[in-house]
Amino acid sequence: xxxxxxxxxxxxxxxxxxxxxxxxxxxxxxxxxxxxxxxxxxxxxxxxxxxxxxxxxxxxxxxxxxxxxxxxxxxxxxxxxxxxxxxxxxxxxxxxxxxxxxxxxxxxxxxxxxxxxxxxxxxxxxxxxxxxxxxxxxxxxxxxxxxxxxxxxxxxxxxxxxxxxxxxxxxxxxxxxxxxxxxxxxxxxxxxxxxxxxxxxxxxxxxxxxxxxxxxxxxxxxxxxxxxx
Numbered sequence: 001x002x003x004x005x006x007x008x009x010x011x012x013x014x015x016x017x018x019x020x021x022x023x024x025x026x027x028x029x030x031x032x033x034x035x036x037x038x039x040x041x042x043x044x045x046x047x048x049x050x051x052x053x054x055x056x057x058x059x060x061x062x063x064x065x066x067x068x069x070x071x072x073x074x075x076x077x078x079x080x081x082x083x084x085x086x087x088x089x090x091x092x093x094x095x096x097x098x099x100x101x102x103x104x105x106x107x108x109x110x111x112x113x114x115x116x117x118x119x120x121x122x123x124x125x126x127x128x129x130x131x132x133x134x135x136x137x138x139x140x141x142x143x144x145x146x147x148x149x150x151x152x153x154x155x156x157x158x159x160x161x162x163x164x165x166x167x168x169x170x171x172x173x174x175x176x177x178x179x180x181x182x183x184x185x186x187x188x189x190x191x192x193x194x195x196x197x198x199x200x201x202x203x204x205x206x207x208x209x210x211x212x213x214x215x216x217x218x219x220x221x222x223x224x225x226x227x228x229x
Contacts, residue, residue, distance in 0.1 A: 002028045003048035003120065008038050008064060009082070010056045014105075018051065018082070021109040022116065035059030039067055042074055048120060052099075054083040054090070062097060069098040075153040076143075078119045082107065088192070095196040100157045122183075123156040131166040133214065133228050136205045138163050145204070152204055157182070161197050162205070165215065165225035174222040198223060 005022055009015040010033045019029045030047075032038050036058035038050070050068060054061035061081060068074045078100040083090070086104040094102045100119050103112065131138040136147045143159050145152045154162070161182045165173070173181070175191035183193075198217075202209040216226050 002026060004028045004030065004045060005049045005051055005116070006038060006042055006047045007031045007082075008035060008050070008052045008056055008061055010034070010053065017109065018112070021113055025113040025116070027116070033057065035061060035064045038064050039071065039074065042068070042077070046074070047077060049116060050077060050079045051082050051116070052079060054081060054085050054094075062093065065094065065097045065099060069153070069155075072153070076155065078123060078156065080116065080119060082112070091190075092192065092196055095193055096200065098155055098158075098200070100155060122160060129163075129167065131163060133166070135207070135213070135228070138166065147205055154201075154204065158197060158201055158204075161194075162201050162215075165223065169225050169227040172218045172221050172224045178223065194223070 005027050007015060007018055007029055009018060009031060015031045015033075019031060022029045030041060030045075032041060034057040038052070042050070052061040052064055059067070061083065065079055065081075068077065068079060079098065080101040080103060081094045081099050082103045082105065084105040091102045100122070101115055103115060128140055130140050136145060138145055138159065140163075143156060145154045145159060145162070161178065164178070164181050175194045178194050179191065198215055199209070202212050202215050205214060206212045213228065214225055216224050218224055
């Protein structure tokens, strides 16, 4: 069965271009012209991925992303922004809201299809070991996170990043090493993205995100996971 992608794009020419090339890549595509249409459509037919523009009628792409991540039935679906807003502040905001990738216009159609496949592959690749600490637990079979006994929604990207670091306690990884291990073939993701995801994870698992117990910054080197004592 073909995987479904919901595209939020109000420019008809771009929407048709995206629809055509994703169809050629083997996906079923539904296009929404307004941000208000995305979540209701997704609840009727759960997509494999959202592809969101930001500046659209109705709710902005940022608002839609936030709504998806706060929705229990949609929160784990990957999100890619496809937008003309190329500034670093917009990119960081998108990742902060829980996006899995951020593509700027103009874009290459082959690159678009490759990055969609890359994000979806990250969700399909199995993680085989559980991680348990006094404050949180990662369940590999369901790719879920529980924090102090409370189920906590995380994206596949966040899960894989936390699992990777927690599986190598005490070892320092540079941002580039983390990108290679977690993002793999998404060469377009920048080292700055790692900082954004680390901050999001600290807010989920740490009792004090400003003084983290687990996800430590090693100044000038990168990050490490410190096992609880």
